[in-house]
Amino acid sequence: MAFSKIAKEYTIMPQLENEITQTRAWGLWKIEASEEDLKLSGGFAETIPAEIVHPEKRAEFFAVRALLHNLLQQLNLTYQGLTKDTFGKPSLRNYPHQVSLSHSYPYVTAIVDEHKPVGIDLEHFKPKLLRIAQRMFSQTEQADAGDNLIKNCIYWSAKEAMIKVYGKKDLVFAEHLLIEPFVLKQKGNLSGRIIANQKETIVSLKYTQYTDFVIVCSV
Known part of the structure:
Protein backbone atom coordinates (compact mmCIF):
# COMPACT_ATOMS: atom_id res chain seq x y z
CA MET A 1 0.00 0.00 0.00
CA ALA A 2 1.46 3.36 -1.02
CA PHE A 3 2.17 5.93 1.61
CA SER A 4 3.32 9.52 1.60
CA LYS A 5 4.43 12.06 4.14
CA ILE A 6 5.72 15.56 4.45
CA ALA A 7 7.94 15.99 7.48
CA LYS A 8 10.47 18.17 9.16
CA GLU A 9 13.19 16.08 10.76
CA TYR A 10 16.30 16.65 12.80
CA THR A 11 19.36 15.82 10.70
CA ILE A 12 22.86 17.18 10.32
CA MET A 13 21.28 19.87 8.13
CA PRO A 14 17.86 21.45 8.53
CA GLN A 15 15.55 19.32 6.40
CA LEU A 16 13.08 21.94 5.30
CA GLU A 17 10.76 19.59 3.51
CA ASN A 18 10.48 16.11 2.07
CA GLU A 19 7.97 13.88 0.33
CA ILE A 20 8.29 10.11 0.37
CA THR A 21 6.27 7.37 -1.35
CA GLN A 22 7.17 3.73 -1.91
CA THR A 23 8.76 4.54 -5.28
CA ARG A 24 9.75 8.21 -5.08
CA ALA A 25 11.59 10.45 -2.64
CA TRP A 26 12.20 14.19 -2.70
CA GLY A 27 13.94 16.43 -0.20
CA LEU A 28 15.11 19.98 0.42
CA TRP A 29 17.95 20.76 2.82
CA LYS A 30 19.69 23.91 3.97
CA ILE A 31 23.46 23.69 4.38
CA GLU A 32 24.48 24.57 7.93
CA ALA A 33 27.03 21.84 8.65
CA SER A 34 30.78 21.85 8.16
CA GLU A 35 32.36 20.09 5.19
CA GLU A 36 33.76 17.38 7.48
CA ASP A 37 30.35 16.70 9.02
CA LEU A 38 28.78 16.58 5.57
CA LYS A 39 31.35 14.02 4.46
CA LEU A 40 30.56 11.82 7.45
CA SER A 41 26.80 12.08 6.93
CA GLY A 42 26.94 11.04 3.27
CA GLY A 43 27.21 7.37 4.15
CA PHE A 44 29.71 6.77 1.33
CA ALA A 45 33.25 8.02 0.78
CA GLU A 46 33.46 10.01 -2.45
CA THR A 47 36.37 11.96 -3.83
CA ILE A 48 35.47 15.50 -4.80
CA PRO A 49 36.75 16.56 -8.25
CA ALA A 50 39.93 18.64 -8.04
CA GLU A 51 38.36 21.51 -9.97
CA ILE A 52 35.78 22.11 -7.21
CA VAL A 53 37.70 24.42 -4.90
CA HIS A 54 35.27 27.13 -3.75
CA PRO A 55 34.05 26.38 -0.20
CA GLU A 56 30.37 26.83 -1.12
CA LYS A 57 30.66 24.56 -4.16
CA ARG A 58 32.43 21.93 -2.07
CA ALA A 59 29.67 22.16 0.53
CA GLU A 60 27.03 21.70 -2.20
CA PHE A 61 28.85 18.61 -3.52
CA PHE A 62 28.84 16.85 -0.16
CA ALA A 63 25.46 18.16 1.00
CA VAL A 64 23.49 16.90 -1.98
CA ARG A 65 25.07 13.46 -1.54
CA ALA A 66 24.22 13.47 2.16
CA LEU A 67 20.65 14.32 1.17
CA LEU A 68 20.60 11.43 -1.33
CA HIS A 69 21.89 9.11 1.40
CA ASN A 70 18.98 10.21 3.60
CA LEU A 71 16.36 9.85 0.85
CA LEU A 72 17.56 6.39 -0.15
CA GLN A 73 17.45 5.25 3.46
CA GLN A 74 13.76 6.13 3.47
CA LEU A 75 13.32 3.95 0.38
CA ASN A 76 15.19 1.13 2.18
CA LEU A 77 18.17 1.52 -0.14
CA THR A 78 21.85 2.20 0.55
CA TYR A 79 23.62 5.07 -1.16
CA GLN A 80 26.64 3.73 -3.06
CA GLY A 81 27.66 6.77 -5.05
CA LEU A 82 26.82 8.54 -8.30
CA THR A 83 27.98 8.12 -11.87
CA LYS A 84 27.48 10.50 -14.80
CA ASP A 85 27.01 9.80 -18.48
CA THR A 86 28.61 11.74 -21.34
CA PHE A 87 25.90 14.41 -21.07
CA GLY A 88 26.48 14.89 -17.34
CA LYS A 89 23.24 13.17 -16.32
CA PRO A 90 23.69 11.56 -12.87
CA SER A 91 22.72 7.98 -12.05
CA LEU A 92 22.74 6.03 -8.82
CA ARG A 93 25.45 3.41 -8.68
CA ASN A 94 24.02 -0.14 -8.57
CA TYR A 95 20.36 0.93 -8.72
CA PRO A 96 18.01 1.44 -11.69
CA HIS A 97 16.28 4.41 -10.04
CA GLN A 98 16.29 7.77 -11.82
CA VAL A 99 17.78 10.73 -9.97
CA SER A 100 17.99 14.50 -10.38
CA LEU A 101 19.88 17.04 -8.28
CA SER A 102 20.00 20.80 -7.92
CA HIS A 103 21.71 23.24 -5.59
CA SER A 104 22.09 26.95 -5.08
CA TYR A 105 23.93 27.73 -1.88
CA PRO A 106 22.87 27.33 0.88
CA TYR A 107 20.14 24.99 -0.40
CA VAL A 108 20.29 21.55 -2.00
CA THR A 109 17.45 19.45 -3.38
CA ALA A 110 17.20 15.99 -4.90
CA ILE A 111 14.57 13.62 -6.26
CA VAL A 112 14.69 9.85 -6.79
CA ASP A 113 12.14 7.81 -8.76
CA GLU A 114 12.08 4.06 -9.26
CA HIS A 115 10.29 4.06 -12.60
CA LYS A 116 10.62 7.19 -14.73
CA PRO A 117 13.08 9.96 -15.63
CA VAL A 118 12.91 12.95 -13.30
CA GLY A 119 14.07 16.54 -13.34
CA ILE A 120 14.36 19.08 -10.56
CA ASP A 121 15.73 22.61 -10.41
CA LEU A 122 16.24 25.15 -7.64
CA GLU A 123 16.72 28.79 -8.64
CA HIS A 124 17.15 31.93 -6.59
Missing part, protein backbone atom coordinates in the same frame (compact mmCIF):
# COMPACT_ATOMS: atom_id res chain seq x y z
CA PHE A 125 15.19 34.98 -7.73
CA LYS A 126 17.95 36.82 -9.62
CA PRO A 127 17.27 39.94 -11.75
CA LYS A 128 19.64 38.65 -14.46
CA LEU A 129 16.90 36.21 -15.47
CA LEU A 130 14.98 39.16 -16.91
CA ARG A 131 17.88 39.86 -19.26
CA ILE A 132 18.05 36.38 -20.76
CA ALA A 133 14.32 35.86 -21.29
CA GLN A 134 14.40 37.00 -24.92
CA ARG A 135 16.99 34.35 -25.75
CA MET A 136 15.58 31.50 -23.68
CA PHE A 137 11.80 31.95 -23.79
CA SER A 138 9.31 31.67 -26.65
CA GLN A 139 7.28 34.76 -27.55
CA THR A 140 4.27 33.29 -25.76
CA GLU A 141 6.33 32.67 -22.62
CA GLN A 142 7.82 36.16 -22.74
CA ALA A 143 4.39 37.73 -23.06
CA ASP A 144 3.08 35.73 -20.11
CA ALA A 145 6.08 36.33 -17.83
CA GLY A 146 6.52 40.02 -18.67
CA ASP A 147 8.79 41.70 -16.14
CA ASN A 148 7.60 39.55 -13.24
CA LEU A 149 10.83 38.19 -11.76
CA ILE A 150 9.17 35.26 -10.00
CA LYS A 151 7.35 34.13 -13.14
CA ASN A 152 10.51 34.44 -15.21
CA CYS A 153 12.34 32.35 -12.63
CA ILE A 154 9.66 29.65 -12.72
CA TYR A 155 9.77 29.47 -16.52
CA TRP A 156 13.56 29.18 -16.43
CA SER A 157 13.56 26.59 -13.66
CA ALA A 158 10.89 24.53 -15.44
CA LYS A 159 13.00 24.42 -18.60
CA GLU A 160 16.02 23.34 -16.57
CA ALA A 161 13.96 20.56 -14.97
CA MET A 162 12.68 19.42 -18.38
CA ILE A 163 16.12 19.22 -19.95
CA LYS A 164 17.14 17.01 -17.02
CA VAL A 165 14.18 14.75 -17.79
CA TYR A 166 15.31 14.64 -21.43
CA GLY A 167 18.86 13.85 -20.36
CA LYS A 168 20.77 15.50 -23.21
CA LYS A 169 21.94 19.02 -23.99
CA ASP A 170 21.16 19.41 -27.69
CA LEU A 171 17.95 21.44 -27.28
CA VAL A 172 17.23 25.14 -27.80
CA PHE A 173 15.36 26.45 -24.76
CA ALA A 174 13.11 28.84 -26.72
CA GLU A 175 12.17 26.27 -29.37
CA HIS A 176 12.37 22.78 -27.91
CA LEU A 177 11.44 23.28 -24.24
CA LEU A 178 8.05 24.98 -23.98
CA ILE A 179 5.88 25.81 -20.97
CA GLU A 180 2.18 26.66 -21.18
CA PRO A 181 1.16 30.05 -19.66
CA PHE A 182 0.06 29.77 -16.04
CA VAL A 183 -1.52 31.74 -13.22
CA LEU A 184 1.10 32.50 -10.58
CA LYS A 185 0.45 30.97 -7.16
CA GLN A 186 2.52 29.99 -4.13
CA LYS A 187 2.36 26.42 -5.38
CA GLY A 188 1.11 25.28 -8.75
CA ASN A 189 1.24 22.87 -11.65
CA LEU A 190 2.81 23.41 -15.06
CA SER A 191 2.42 21.72 -18.42
CA GLY A 192 5.56 21.45 -20.53
CA ARG A 193 6.50 20.07 -23.93
CA ILE A 194 9.83 18.66 -25.06
CA ILE A 195 10.15 18.80 -28.84
CA ALA A 196 13.03 16.63 -30.03
CA ASN A 197 13.75 14.14 -32.81
CA GLN A 198 10.46 14.95 -34.55
CA LYS A 199 8.62 13.92 -31.40
CA GLU A 200 6.69 15.88 -28.78
CA THR A 201 6.69 14.69 -25.17
CA ILE A 202 4.34 16.18 -22.57
CA VAL A 203 5.93 16.76 -19.17
CA SER A 204 3.89 17.56 -16.06
CA LEU A 205 5.66 19.69 -13.46
CA LYS A 206 4.94 21.39 -10.17
CA TYR A 207 6.52 24.44 -8.58
CA THR A 208 6.79 25.88 -5.09
CA GLN A 209 7.81 29.41 -4.17
CA TYR A 210 9.95 29.96 -1.10
CA THR A 211 11.18 33.24 0.37
CA ASP A 212 13.98 33.85 -2.12
CA PHE A 213 13.97 30.86 -4.46
CA VAL A 214 11.73 28.46 -6.37
CA ILE A 215 11.82 24.71 -6.93
CA VAL A 216 10.32 23.08 -10.02
CA CYS A 217 10.23 19.31 -10.48
CA SER A 218 8.65 16.79 -12.81
CA VAL A 219 5.72 14.74 -11.49
Whole structure:
Protein backbone atom coordinates (compact mmCIF):
# COMPACT_ATOMS: atom_id res chain seq x y z
CA MET A 1 0.00 0.00 0.00
CA ALA A 2 1.46 3.36 -1.02
CA PHE A 3 2.17 5.93 1.61
CA SER A 4 3.32 9.52 1.60
CA LYS A 5 4.43 12.06 4.14
CA ILE A 6 5.72 15.56 4.45
CA ALA A 7 7.94 15.99 7.48
CA LYS A 8 10.47 18.17 9.16
CA GLU A 9 13.19 16.08 10.76
CA TYR A 10 16.30 16.65 12.80
CA THR A 11 19.36 15.82 10.70
CA ILE A 12 22.86 17.18 10.32
CA MET A 13 21.28 19.87 8.13
CA PRO A 14 17.86 21.45 8.53
CA GLN A 15 15.55 19.32 6.40
CA LEU A 16 13.08 21.94 5.30
CA GLU A 17 10.76 19.59 3.51
CA ASN A 18 10.48 16.11 2.07
CA GLU A 19 7.97 13.88 0.33
CA ILE A 20 8.29 10.11 0.37
CA THR A 21 6.27 7.37 -1.35
CA GLN A 22 7.17 3.73 -1.91
CA THR A 23 8.76 4.54 -5.28
CA ARG A 24 9.75 8.21 -5.08
CA ALA A 25 11.59 10.45 -2.64
CA TRP A 26 12.20 14.19 -2.70
CA GLY A 27 13.94 16.43 -0.20
CA LEU A 28 15.11 19.98 0.42
CA TRP A 29 17.95 20.76 2.82
CA LYS A 30 19.69 23.91 3.97
CA ILE A 31 23.46 23.69 4.38
CA GLU A 32 24.48 24.57 7.93
CA ALA A 33 27.03 21.84 8.65
CA SER A 34 30.78 21.85 8.16
CA GLU A 35 32.36 20.09 5.19
CA GLU A 36 33.76 17.38 7.48
CA ASP A 37 30.35 16.70 9.02
CA LEU A 38 28.78 16.58 5.57
CA LYS A 39 31.35 14.02 4.46
CA LEU A 40 30.56 11.82 7.45
CA SER A 41 26.80 12.08 6.93
CA GLY A 42 26.94 11.04 3.27
CA GLY A 43 27.21 7.37 4.15
CA PHE A 44 29.71 6.77 1.33
CA ALA A 45 33.25 8.02 0.78
CA GLU A 46 33.46 10.01 -2.45
CA THR A 47 36.37 11.96 -3.83
CA ILE A 48 35.47 15.50 -4.80
CA PRO A 49 36.75 16.56 -8.25
CA ALA A 50 39.93 18.64 -8.04
CA GLU A 51 38.36 21.51 -9.97
CA ILE A 52 35.78 22.11 -7.21
CA VAL A 53 37.70 24.42 -4.90
CA HIS A 54 35.27 27.13 -3.75
CA PRO A 55 34.05 26.38 -0.20
CA GLU A 56 30.37 26.83 -1.12
CA LYS A 57 30.66 24.56 -4.16
CA ARG A 58 32.43 21.93 -2.07
CA ALA A 59 29.67 22.16 0.53
CA GLU A 60 27.03 21.70 -2.20
CA PHE A 61 28.85 18.61 -3.52
CA PHE A 62 28.84 16.85 -0.16
CA ALA A 63 25.46 18.16 1.00
CA VAL A 64 23.49 16.90 -1.98
CA ARG A 65 25.07 13.46 -1.54
CA ALA A 66 24.22 13.47 2.16
CA LEU A 67 20.65 14.32 1.17
CA LEU A 68 20.60 11.43 -1.33
CA HIS A 69 21.89 9.11 1.40
CA ASN A 70 18.98 10.21 3.60
CA LEU A 71 16.36 9.85 0.85
CA LEU A 72 17.56 6.39 -0.15
CA GLN A 73 17.45 5.25 3.46
CA GLN A 74 13.76 6.13 3.47
CA LEU A 75 13.32 3.95 0.38
CA ASN A 76 15.19 1.13 2.18
CA LEU A 77 18.17 1.52 -0.14
CA THR A 78 21.85 2.20 0.55
CA TYR A 79 23.62 5.07 -1.16
CA GLN A 80 26.64 3.73 -3.06
CA GLY A 81 27.66 6.77 -5.05
CA LEU A 82 26.82 8.54 -8.30
CA THR A 83 27.98 8.12 -11.87
CA LYS A 84 27.48 10.50 -14.80
CA ASP A 85 27.01 9.80 -18.48
CA THR A 86 28.61 11.74 -21.34
CA PHE A 87 25.90 14.41 -21.07
CA GLY A 88 26.48 14.89 -17.34
CA LYS A 89 23.24 13.17 -16.32
CA PRO A 90 23.69 11.56 -12.87
CA SER A 91 22.72 7.98 -12.05
CA LEU A 92 22.74 6.03 -8.82
CA ARG A 93 25.45 3.41 -8.68
CA ASN A 94 24.02 -0.14 -8.57
CA TYR A 95 20.36 0.93 -8.72
CA PRO A 96 18.01 1.44 -11.69
CA HIS A 97 16.28 4.41 -10.04
CA GLN A 98 16.29 7.77 -11.82
CA VAL A 99 17.78 10.73 -9.97
CA SER A 100 17.99 14.50 -10.38
CA LEU A 101 19.88 17.04 -8.28
CA SER A 102 20.00 20.80 -7.92
CA HIS A 103 21.71 23.24 -5.59
CA SER A 104 22.09 26.95 -5.08
CA TYR A 105 23.93 27.73 -1.88
CA PRO A 106 22.87 27.33 0.88
CA TYR A 107 20.14 24.99 -0.40
CA VAL A 108 20.29 21.55 -2.00
CA THR A 109 17.45 19.45 -3.38
CA ALA A 110 17.20 15.99 -4.90
CA ILE A 111 14.57 13.62 -6.26
CA VAL A 112 14.69 9.85 -6.79
CA ASP A 113 12.14 7.81 -8.76
CA GLU A 114 12.08 4.06 -9.26
CA HIS A 115 10.29 4.06 -12.60
CA LYS A 116 10.62 7.19 -14.73
CA PRO A 117 13.08 9.96 -15.63
CA VAL A 118 12.91 12.95 -13.30
CA GLY A 119 14.07 16.54 -13.34
CA ILE A 120 14.36 19.08 -10.56
CA ASP A 121 15.73 22.61 -10.41
CA LEU A 122 16.24 25.15 -7.64
CA GLU A 123 16.72 28.79 -8.64
CA HIS A 124 17.15 31.93 -6.59
CA PHE A 125 15.19 34.98 -7.73
CA LYS A 126 17.95 36.82 -9.62
CA PRO A 127 17.27 39.94 -11.75
CA LYS A 128 19.64 38.65 -14.46
CA LEU A 129 16.90 36.21 -15.47
CA LEU A 130 14.98 39.16 -16.91
CA ARG A 131 17.88 39.86 -19.26
CA ILE A 132 18.05 36.38 -20.76
CA ALA A 133 14.32 35.86 -21.29
CA GLN A 134 14.40 37.00 -24.92
CA ARG A 135 16.99 34.35 -25.75
CA MET A 136 15.58 31.50 -23.68
CA PHE A 137 11.80 31.95 -23.79
CA SER A 138 9.31 31.67 -26.65
CA GLN A 139 7.28 34.76 -27.55
CA THR A 140 4.27 33.29 -25.76
CA GLU A 141 6.33 32.67 -22.62
CA GLN A 142 7.82 36.16 -22.74
CA ALA A 143 4.39 37.73 -23.06
CA ASP A 144 3.08 35.73 -20.11
CA ALA A 145 6.08 36.33 -17.83
CA GLY A 146 6.52 40.02 -18.67
CA ASP A 147 8.79 41.70 -16.14
CA ASN A 148 7.60 39.55 -13.24
CA LEU A 149 10.83 38.19 -11.76
CA ILE A 150 9.17 35.26 -10.00
CA LYS A 151 7.35 34.13 -13.14
CA ASN A 152 10.51 34.44 -15.21
CA CYS A 153 12.34 32.35 -12.63
CA ILE A 154 9.66 29.65 -12.72
CA TYR A 155 9.77 29.47 -16.52
CA TRP A 156 13.56 29.18 -16.43
CA SER A 157 13.56 26.59 -13.66
CA ALA A 158 10.89 24.53 -15.44
CA LYS A 159 13.00 24.42 -18.60
CA GLU A 160 16.02 23.34 -16.57
CA ALA A 161 13.96 20.56 -14.97
CA MET A 162 12.68 19.42 -18.38
CA ILE A 163 16.12 19.22 -19.95
CA LYS A 164 17.14 17.01 -17.02
CA VAL A 165 14.18 14.75 -17.79
CA TYR A 166 15.31 14.64 -21.43
CA GLY A 167 18.86 13.85 -20.36
CA LYS A 168 20.77 15.50 -23.21
CA LYS A 169 21.94 19.02 -23.99
CA ASP A 170 21.16 19.41 -27.69
CA LEU A 171 17.95 21.44 -27.28
CA VAL A 172 17.23 25.14 -27.80
CA PHE A 173 15.36 26.45 -24.76
CA ALA A 174 13.11 28.84 -26.72
CA GLU A 175 12.17 26.27 -29.37
CA HIS A 176 12.37 22.78 -27.91
CA LEU A 177 11.44 23.28 -24.24
CA LEU A 178 8.05 24.98 -23.98
CA ILE A 179 5.88 25.81 -20.97
CA GLU A 180 2.18 26.66 -21.18
CA PRO A 181 1.16 30.05 -19.66
CA PHE A 182 0.06 29.77 -16.04
CA VAL A 183 -1.52 31.74 -13.22
CA LEU A 184 1.10 32.50 -10.58
CA LYS A 185 0.45 30.97 -7.16
CA GLN A 186 2.52 29.99 -4.13
CA LYS A 187 2.36 26.42 -5.38
CA GLY A 188 1.11 25.28 -8.75
CA ASN A 189 1.24 22.87 -11.65
CA LEU A 190 2.81 23.41 -15.06
CA SER A 191 2.42 21.72 -18.42
CA GLY A 192 5.56 21.45 -20.53
CA ARG A 193 6.50 20.07 -23.93
CA ILE A 194 9.83 18.66 -25.06
CA ILE A 195 10.15 18.80 -28.84
CA ALA A 196 13.03 16.63 -30.03
CA ASN A 197 13.75 14.14 -32.81
CA GLN A 198 10.46 14.95 -34.55
CA LYS A 199 8.62 13.92 -31.40
CA GLU A 200 6.69 15.88 -28.78
CA THR A 201 6.69 14.69 -25.17
CA ILE A 202 4.34 16.18 -22.57
CA VAL A 203 5.93 16.76 -19.17
CA SER A 204 3.89 17.56 -16.06
CA LEU A 205 5.66 19.69 -13.46
CA LYS A 206 4.94 21.39 -10.17
CA TYR A 207 6.52 24.44 -8.58
CA THR A 208 6.79 25.88 -5.09
CA GLN A 209 7.81 29.41 -4.17
CA TYR A 210 9.95 29.96 -1.10
CA THR A 211 11.18 33.24 0.37
CA ASP A 212 13.98 33.85 -2.12
CA PHE A 213 13.97 30.86 -4.46
CA VAL A 214 11.73 28.46 -6.37
CA ILE A 215 11.82 24.71 -6.93
CA VAL A 216 10.32 23.08 -10.02
CA CYS A 217 10.23 19.31 -10.48
CA SER A 218 8.65 16.79 -12.81
CA VAL A 219 5.72 14.74 -11.49
